[in-house]
Amino acid sequence: MDSLFDQSPLIALAERLIKAARAAGADSADAVAMRSVSQSVEVRDGAVEESERSEGDDMGLRVLIGRKQAVVSTNDMSGDGITALAERAVAMARVAPEDKYAGLADPALLAKRFPELDLFDRELPDVSALEAIARRAEDAGRAVRGVSKSGGASASAGIGGMVLLTSHGFSGAYLGSRHSVSMQAIAGEGTAMETDYDYSSALHASDLDAPEKIGRHAGEKAVAKLNPRKVSTKKVPVVFDWSVAGSIVGHLVSAINGASVARKTSFLKDKLGERIFGSAINIIDDPLRHRGLRSRPFDAEGVAGKRMALIENGVLKTWLLDSATARELGLVTTGHAGRSASSTPSPGPTNLHLEPGTLRPEELIEDIEEGFYITDLIGSGANMVTGDYSRGASGFWIEKGQRTYPVSEVTIAGHLLDMFRTVTPANDLRFRYGTNAPTLRLEGLTIAGV
Numbered sequence: 001m002d003s004l005f006d007q008s009p010l011i012a013l014a015e016r017l018i019k020a021a022r023a024a025g026a027d028s029a030d031a032v033a034m035r036s037v038s039q040s041v042e043v044r045d046g047a048v049e050e051s052e053r054s055e056g057d058d059m060g061l062r063v064l065i066g067r068k069q070a071v072v073s074t075n076d077m078s079g080d081g082i083t084a085l086a087e088r089a090v091a092m093a094r095v096a097p098e099d100k101y102a103g104l105a106d107p108a109l110l111a112k113r114f115p116e117l118d119l120f121d122r123e124l125p126d127v128s129a130l131e132a133i134a135r136r137a138e139d140a141g142r143a144v145r146g147v148s149k150s151g152g153a154s155a156s157a158g159i160g161g162m163v164l165l166t167s168h169g170f171s172g173a174y175l176g177s178r179h180s181v182s183m184q185a186i187a188g189e190g191t192a193m194e195t196d197y198d199y200s201s202a203l204h205a206s207d208l209d210a211p212e213k214i215g216r217h218a219g220e221k222a223v224a225k226l227n228p229r230k231v232s233t234k235k236v237p238v239v240f241d242w243s244v245a246g247s248i249v250g251h252l253v254s255a256i257n258g259a260s261v262a263r264k265t266s267f268l269k270d271k272l273g274e275r276i277f278g279s280a281i282n283i284i285d286d287p288l289r290h291r292g293l294r295s296r297p298f299d300a301e302g303v304a305g306k307r308m309a310l311i312e313n314g315v316l317k318t319w320l321l322d323s324a325t326a327r328e329l330g331l332v333t334t335g336h337a338g339r340s341a342s343s344t345p346s347p348g349p350t351n352l353h354l355e356p357g358t359l360r361p362e363e364l365i366e367d368i369e370e371g372f373y374i375t376d377l378i379g380s381g382a383n384m385v386t387g388d389y390s391r392g393a394s395g396f397w398i399e400k401g402q403r404t405y406p407v408s409e410v411t412i413a414g415h416l417l418d419m420f421r422t423v424t425p426a427n428d429l430r431f432r433y434g435t436n437a438p439t440l441r442l443e444g445l446t447i448a449g450v
Helices: 008-023 082-095 127-142 211-224 242-255 258-263 323-329 361-365 416-421
Strands: 028-044 047-065 068-074 147-166 171-187 194-202 234-240 283-285 308-312 352-354 370-378 388-399 402-415 440-448
Touching: 008 028, 008 047, 008 082, 008 147, 008 171, 028 127, 047 082, 047 127, 068 082, 127 147, 127 171, 127 211, 147 211, 171 211, 194 211, 234 242, 234 361, 234 388, 242 283, 242 308, 242 352, 242 370, 242 416, 242 440, 258 323, 370 402, 388 416, 402 416, 416 440
Parallel strands: 234 370
Antiparallel strands: 028 047, 028 147, 047 068, 147 171, 171 194, 234 440, 283 308, 283 352, 370 388, 388 402, 402 440
8 A cells, every 4th residue: 555655656757758758859848647546335225336446647748849749648657668658749749730838837936845735644444444434324314204215325535646747847746635425315205206415525534524414414405305396487586505606616717717718718808807796705716725625735837836816805816827828818827737647737726715704694595585595506507608607406495584495497597797796605614625615695596487
């Protein structure tokens, strides 16, 4: 097991790749290695249904000749094909079209020190321990009154990490662990059945919710959805439960991705520096959050990360940029490059959250005469070019400030800019996902029902 935690062989391999690429004629190059190890157990109705284990290392080499670039990748670390791999990459780059924005990151922006983010839990459970965790979650879910059967429970653990070396002097590596537990419960019988689930994911096993809590919550959510009603089409206030409220942040982040802005395919392409949320709204991206699910000490180009306000007092402050999109937009990378072993860098978020407000969730809805409380969303349903929004949803109807009966088979529709302007957050922010938000209230969405 200790050999899986040792990245020094991957670092040595990346060094050889860089050296071979320069010898083959590359002006510059970078090499990445991705390590992945995972093990999972799924149980259903008290019996093990599936047990899986996978592990592997993927290596990628990017070479540049002037502004031409090419990427090659392999997961075969046997033998000595380093020279052939580098020569192939250089040959591909020579015939590639020129990309005037391609290139390594500015050396002045590279990470010089790597903060301790506590990403790694060395105590990974074995198969029997994972089975026990999954059984505990399923037993708790099946014990909920009204649950008729189990949809299965699972537990998993693994590690993943990155090694990055560049020809202009950057060398870095990090490793993180991941633990998770989930359970799906089914309530009711025949055509009146309803299902729901819950899960917990964390870098350290000690930060996971208890399996019993996950199973019980899944069962209670499924039972609460029994005998849903339909509602007529109307405009009402809509409340997104904290468990789905992060989707609003996700739509914003898709629209401020530098690649979309550079292609002019974002409805926010002309909104930088403008107020698009209420003045009390702040949305933060933080790659350096302690034990964050997406934390990292540097991005996929070696650029140092930092905590950054994407929305500050309602104002759009920045795009998410890697080096290439920054050059295209005449800006500086924000340190948001990500990549796989077989791709060039592209921008993406890290740990996101919308800061909480002051109202309790109950206070957020107490003045709503009629509205919709959403607990589940279906489909993607957001057009990032136009900002039009339409998604299937289910949840509970709000009457006179109280959640009442379950509602299903409805569609919520609006425009994202209008939705952003009316966001009111509750005070119940919790960090359980890569993108987190408290319960959110939005005004005037159209509910399309019967």
